Amino acid sequence: MQIPDAAPPSLPLPFRLLAEQALARSSGAALSGGNRVDLLFDATANFDAWLNAIADAQHSILVEMYLFADDDFGRRLRDALCDKARAGVSVCLLYDWLGCWREHYRQFFRPLQQAGAEVRVWQPPSLAGGLRLLGRDHRKLIITDRRTAFISGLCASSRWQDWRDTGLRLQGPLLQDAVAAFADSWRHAGNSALADQSADGTPCGTVSARLIATTPATASLMRLDLLIAGFARQRLWLSDAYFMGTSTYLTALQQAARDGVDVRLLVPRASDIGWIATISRTLYRPLLEAGVRVFEWDGPMMHAKTAVADGRWARIGSTNLNLSSWLANRELDLAIEDEPLAQQMEARFLLDLEHATEVVLSGAGQQPALKHSRGHRQRLPVRQQAVLGAAAAARQALRIGDALGAVVRGTRDVEHSEASAFLSIALTLLLLALLIMLFPRLVALPLALLLLLSGGAVLLRALSLYRGRWRKKQQLPPAADSGQQHGDEQR
Structure with a gap:
């Protein structure tokens, strides 16, 4: 090219x-x-x-x-x-x-x-x-x-x-x-x-x-x-x-x-x-x-x-x-x-x-599709891991079919990608909502732990700052300290 x-x-x-x-x-x-x-x-x-x-x-x-x-x-x-x-x-x-x-x-x-x-x-x-x-x-x-x-x-x-x-x-x-x-x-x-x-x-x-x-x-x-x-x-x-x-x-x-x-x-x-x-x-x-x-x-x-x-x-x-x-x-x-x-x-x-592979809007009259060179071997984008369960196997088969179709056409329609993407997001959100309703402790306990850790961290940080300020004040010479107090009184 x-x-x-x-x-x-x-x-x-x-x-x-x-x-x-x-x-x-x-x-x-x-x-x-x-x-x-x-x-x-x-x-x-x-x-x-x-x-x-x-x-x-x-x-x-x-x-x-x-x-x-x-x-x-x-x-x-x-x-x-x-x-x-x-x-x-x-x-x-x-x-x-x-x-x-x-x-x-x-x-x-x-x-x-x-x-x-x-x-x-x-x-x-x-x-x-x-x-x-x-x-x-x-x-x-x-x-x-x-x-x-x-x-x-x-x-x-x-x-x-x-x-x-x-x-x-x-x-x-x-x-x-x-x-x-x-x-x-x-x-x-x-x-x-x-x-x-x-x-x-x-x-x-x-x-x-x-x-x-x-x-x-x-x-x-x-x-x-x-x-x-x-x-x-x-x-x-x-x-x-x-x-x-x-x-x-x-x-x-x-x-x-x-x-x-x-x-x-x-x-x-x-x-x-x-x-x-x-x-x-x-x-x-x-x-x-x-x-x-x-x-x-x-x-x-x-x-x-x-x-x-x-x-x-x-x-x-x-x-x-x-x-x-x-x-x-x-x-x-x-x-x-x-x-x-x-x-x-x-x-x-x-x-x-x-x-x-170029992604195109189907039927939208886009530019010519990207063509794979003759003899190019397409590596299927399948994650190399064990697939457990019939539902997971079906999803994997759909991915393979989509990839093979892309090889033949040289392009992939965006509608297909959008459908699977939005479906995955929707199912994930619905599953989370169902789990929260059935097992509210799944959310309450981690949230409480997170708040405890965050609150404890902020408290330790505050104590550290107070300790640092106290040490700095202890290191000030008497004259400087009294001068600072005198200035505070005037303010």
């Missing part, structure tokens, strides 16, 4: 300056030049690059990882870090409790600590903090010797071997921002700061980019994604693993499509989190009616979080197009302003579409 049309002409200088100001303010990150960025597609390229960089590390290794699994690759990566720690290399690992809760309780990270590495966990449950399930550290970042960083949507797990995902290798001035992002997470996950926060930011390339390290409630990526949807003039191609765009973002995509922008969205058909895929399908119709083209990946899982606009701008990282990523999590993305890399991303997107 060829990329349609050339990149749009450059904006006049005043508009370029305004665009730069808008991008900087929306993302909270300045544009930095002189970087080198290498695109890494899928697990083999990314995992090999990680292991090679770790093997070559001489001074330090920093890892911030949402999910670090106790499987073949997870153990291989852990053992590589253990070897470097025993060799005297400074190793700091920060993992998310929710992403690694099994590994956390099974002492998966203990060998690293025994080897001399520093290990911290992001927001584990505690009496002071309650459950704290929201606000996860969803970043995927590895920095070796403070001169090379790897940023992606991939986690440290063999599960990604069969998934479609995208990552990158970064060198240059933005390494200082990468180390600063890790140091901020490290400080919030423990009682001490990162001992060395320096980085080798020597210019070594020609790529201009922004490193966007979002934290809960900053909405940096949400503002940037909305801005790019407004700035795109010819093309805006998106890949997302867990698409649940807000009404504001859906409207931005619809308006861009109505304005003649070629807007395409690639999402998974078979997802590891099935209910998100179900909700995503309920959002297709307004997008399709506005002219947005929607494609579902035919393989096991599409996990890439990427965007590319007009052959000039691209984004790669950990942020999904949903409220959890935009507003609640710590995420890390690289927004690239470089034509060769953006065009490379566009070429890859078109290649991905050859392994996807």
Whole structure:
């Protein structure tokens, strides 16, 4: 496939300056030049690059990882870090409790600590903090010797071997921002700061980019994604693993499509989190009616979080197009302003579409359906797990029939998807309502426990603040204390 049309002409200088100001303010990150960025597609390229960089590390290794699994690759990566720690290399690992809760309780990270590495966990449950399930550290970042960083949507797990995902290798001035992002997470996950926060930011390339390290409630990526949807003039191609765009973002995509922008969205058909895929399908119709083209990946899982606009701008990282990523999590993305890399991303997107099925409005006269190449073997999007019960078996058979029909036609009608999606949501809600009516304790007990934990956590926090204020007051010199009291009397 060829990329349609050339990149749009450059904006006049005043508009370029305004665009730069808008991008900087929306993302909270300045544009930095002189970087080198290498695109890494899928697990083999990314995992090999990680292991090679770790093997070559001489001074330090920093890892911030949402999910670090106790499987073949997870153990291989852990053992590589253990070897470097025993060799005297400074190793700091920060993992998310929710992403690694099994590994956390099974002492998966203990060998690293025994080897001399520093290990911290992001927001584990505690009496002071309650459950704290929201606000996860969803970043995927590895920095070796403070001169090379790897940023992606991939986690440290063999599960990604069969998934479609995208990552990158970064060198240059933005390494200082990468180390600063890790140091901020490290400080919030423990009682001490990162001992060395320096980085080798020597210019070594020609790529201009922004490193966007979002934290809960900053909405940096949400503002940037909305801005790019407004700035795109010819093309805006998106890949997302867990698409649940807000009404504001859906409207931005619809308006861009109505304005003649070629807007395409690639999402998974078979997802590891099935209910998100179900909700995503309920959002297709307004997008399709506005002219947005929607494609579902035919393989096991599409996990890439990427965007590319007009052959000039691209984004790669950990942020999904949903409220959890935009507003609640710590995420890390690289927004690239470089034509060769953006065009490379566009070429890859078109290649991905050859392994996807387009979703269309039946009878609506849409564009010609995406055709699978001759001899292409369609992988059925059936979750590889045991199916128990006749009802589950029937649902699975319907999915297979739908997939086979998509292979023959080259497209899939949105009505079929909407019917199953809305039926699943309706049955789930009705089942929950029935369970609540029959067994009210199912709701009352967990709710009471949650309120007890939350109330206890807030109480402990209040006592901690009171104790801190009392200690601070005890440390004030008498003169300062009396002066403060005198000021209070005058006020």
